[in-house]
Amino acid sequence: MRNKIYRLIAIIFIIAFFNCMLLENLYSIKKERLPIIDFKSIEKIDKIAEFSVTDESINEIKSYCEQNKIDFIDFFTSYMKYNNYEVDSVSYDYDNKYYNNVDNTKEIKQIYKIILSDIKYFPIPKNKKTNNHKYSYCNSWLAERTYGGERKHYGTDIIDCEDERGYFPVVSMTDGYVQKIGWLELGGWRVGIRAKHGGYFYYAHLDKYAKGIKEGSKIKAGEVIGYMGNSGYGKEGTCGKFVVHLHLGISLPLNEQMDDFWINPYWILRYIEDSKVTKKY
Template sequence: MLSSIEDYRESKDTFRELKISDHAMKQILDFTKNKTNSFNKETIDIITFNMLMNNYSINNNSRLLFQLNDINGISYLKNSEVYRDVYEKYNTIFKDIRYFPVPKDLTGEADVTYENSWKRPRTYGGNRIHEGTDIMASNNKAGYFPVISVSDGVVEQKGWLEQGGYRIGIRSESGAYFYYAHLASYNEELEKGDVVTAGTNLGFMGNTGYSKVVGTTGKFDVHLHFGIYLDDNGKEMSVNPYWVLKYLEDYKLYFNKNTQ
């Protein structure tokens, strides 16, 4: 267990992995009698405590502890700087998420897949690491899959980025920045500063980017790059979206391409 802020700072990379399985998340939500995809204070407390006790990794075989007030030393832990900081970060990540960012195709003609590609090497623009999850379209067709907001929030960024192509960024009510990149097109009704609700269409999945020339396509397969960023004492910090997406698998909206 991490007991000091020094230990916590040294473990930031481990924290950023965000390793909490969907099965463990369901156990926690079941215990708090919170069957919907929303997170209350008790839920976040249990996530925080168990992640600290298990070195930021909860899998399907982890022994989860639920009765926080009965655990020896919990009062000390909950009053510590480490606990408060980690609690706020988990609250920021999880409190506002509602839906998987790509709806399911009712026609069954295509689907999406993704894997844990966190920190895999990327070379465009120089050597760097992948700070997100790529959600791939099985039909590799730009403009086919809609992309929706996973949360309520405000449109903070919209426009072209050399690496991200057409991208849009939504700041949630709790402060998480959700980043949607490589879009084929936007929801033209949305502008910076607009308020959106979870499930709002942001645009369509594409393969734009990897160029300074606005509108460049075809440098890679069609996919959505989905990223999550937090404020960490005034600095931007990315966290691994893979585990969030695994949880949101049970909360997909639907679309029918034949009726669009």
Template sequence: MTLRRIILGLLICLFICSPCMQAKAQSEKDVYAERLALYKKMETITHVPWFYLAAVDTYERGLRKALRDREEAEGMISIYYAKEDWVGVLNPNKEDQNPHTIQLFEGIGLDGNDDGYARLDDDEDVLYTLARYLESYGYSEDDFRIALWHFYQREQSVNIVYGHAQVYAHFDQLHLHEHAFVMPLHHNYSYRSTWGDRRGWGGRRIHEGTDIFASYGVPIQSASYGIVETIGWNPYGGWRIGIRDLDNIYHYYAHLSGYEKGLEKGSILKAGQVIGYCGSSGYGKPGTQGKFPPHLHYGMYRDNGITEWSFDPYPSLKVWERAAKKARYNS
């Protein structure tokens, strides 16, 4: 009787959850389509490439996830402006939506849809304000980087946003947030949560990642869409590669035996693409091998616009592994 109830419950869950999951996937597609249409509308008005606007908006969306003092955006656009900057520092009306008085008090808020208001909660107004700001610097890549520097006053933020723009321009779409497990499932591998464990080589420190043990030469796959931010030798990580995704997360792959041919700093990748091969490099000068069993050290680091910090990648790895197994089963 108990087994029947369990089976019945699973069947009910399947029938209920499948339409919900399909509806969620369709909803995400709709959001991407609407957001892209908005970017391209502003590109038509201001001639600022849509992928520049998408890159800034994406970076800001990641900041909202990382910063506790920023609420989630109410609309589709996540670009953040402080109220006093929007309406003008000396403006006595901090809720001002009149574009004329905002301009009078040297606020930055603009009316992007000709409805007579410059509102912080209006996606078109916010995006138009950003587009006009970028337009004032010019349209070249150098102009874009200069505008970003004045906007963020931080070189790493400039590099991340510029990288986002390159990824969007390369794939010519927004739906680039899918993930893949970091190894092909048909290879033998094992891992457990090792984030925070003590490490001794090079001084006392904590282990900022998850070790996935596998044989030499097992292909290592990019967990995400993104751009190669660092590549080469590191005394701790050996032959390592760092990839920045569109959630501002830096993915760190270490102890490789080698890289996939053609990869270099600035290479643009898709989720599941082979980037290198499992090895035991590191803990010494360039070329040092074999000081430990072959494995992939995989780490994740989040950027908050000020600094970066590591967080436990184990839960993400389990989610991606389950998704990969499910996809293989369904196929």
């Protein structure tokens, strides 16, 4: 009997030990994966952050790369650099001059890799039921904001046209883990997801979180993380200071302190708008 108990204790101890090892490993992998680059020192970084490339152009570049078996991020970086980071439409006279011009763009390539490699789904899922409840969004990058002093808008607002709190589910655009969750004066109830290549995806002004979501939770792309709301601009619980919308921000990892460096999500959202998971709501 006593032997049995000792054996049981030993087994529990071994399982607990390996669990701890596994968790430790998971966290160290996440940390190691974050590229620590001084992005701010890159020439024309503000232009890069503006991410001024139409969804049609991204799609065209992507299919060109697939047809010609060229690395998409490589080519995309060269193409953007060659065109001064402003692409309305892609011209068809492709030339190796774009592709061969990748010198000194390691960091810029890394930026595009962080932004584009992990996104899978639009943050609002398709509704299984058909109805007319619509959302809308526009390019409001660096628009003026006044709450808490004059500042700029570093994201895209997806607005519920019916202004109904808690109606639209919000899904994660990427795989990753919940790095931050909780109340922010400006962002209200927010979830911040760190994706595999280091991008930080910030979902703000939520009405509520999805059940079971907490700091450190592993998240799959397309998983519901919360519901669209109008929380924020005050002490915890403040709601209704503006229309119901999701503020989406995408940030690069800058250094170990994880300062924010925001990228305009507008064209990225347009680019993945047809990639939606289906949910019932």
